Amino acid sequence: MGILPAEIGRIVGNVMQIGLRTVLPPRCGGCGAVTDTVHAVCADCWIGLRFISDPLCACCGYPFELAAEDNAGDGILCGECLRKKPAFDRARAALVYDDASRDYLLRFKHGDRTDLTPLLSRWLVQAGRDFWADADIILPVPLHRTRLLMRRYNQSGLLAASLSRHTGIGWHGTVLRRLRKTRSLGGLGPSSRKREVGGAFGVDDRIAQRIGLSGARVVLIDDVLTTGATANACARILKRAGAMHVDVITVARVVR
Ligand SMILES: [Zn+2]
């Protein structure tokens, strides 16, 4: 038996990728300067990024300014979560949403910079480090199909697939669906955001049954956590469909 054309294509593709890797030096994911490491940022860009670290709200991941000595320890909640517990169980983000992280996300979302996927997903693996040990499935927050056509890819889907490769946990791109197009949430206040995303998501029952969503521990992937309205709407619908636990990881989160 000879080699099938498809296989030849794959071999040529692999050789070309290896070729490109050797010819092109790795570049900083921020400024494009040549770096030593693949899928990294240079020292200057690193300094400009505000990574979120402990202490955090145990639920929504809001970073606390200072670790108050008297209540240092796990399980502290922020004022918001004490007032009303979100539908998701825990949320974590890699970065504070500011000019620097917004720049990465805009390039990733609208600039066709899918090559940023490995860099961003590395940050997400780290941000979700407490989640991976007992997670069952990774789900991206879906885009509406018209927006998907415009953008050609769901950025959260790319991250979910990459995280799945890193962690060995399966992912699924269509069990969670966007039922209707929502307006851009930018500029909307918390209550308008909640109204806008209410009923915007649904679960495909047949797929849910096939992948065993009932009783599963889900990790939901999105780009930014702003008021948490989208994460909440998704978590609510996933739990209604039987998910036992829903954690959320975003590249960035708003800190006010
Ligand atoms: Zn740089």
Ligand SMILES: [Zn+2]
């Ligand atoms: Zn909180």
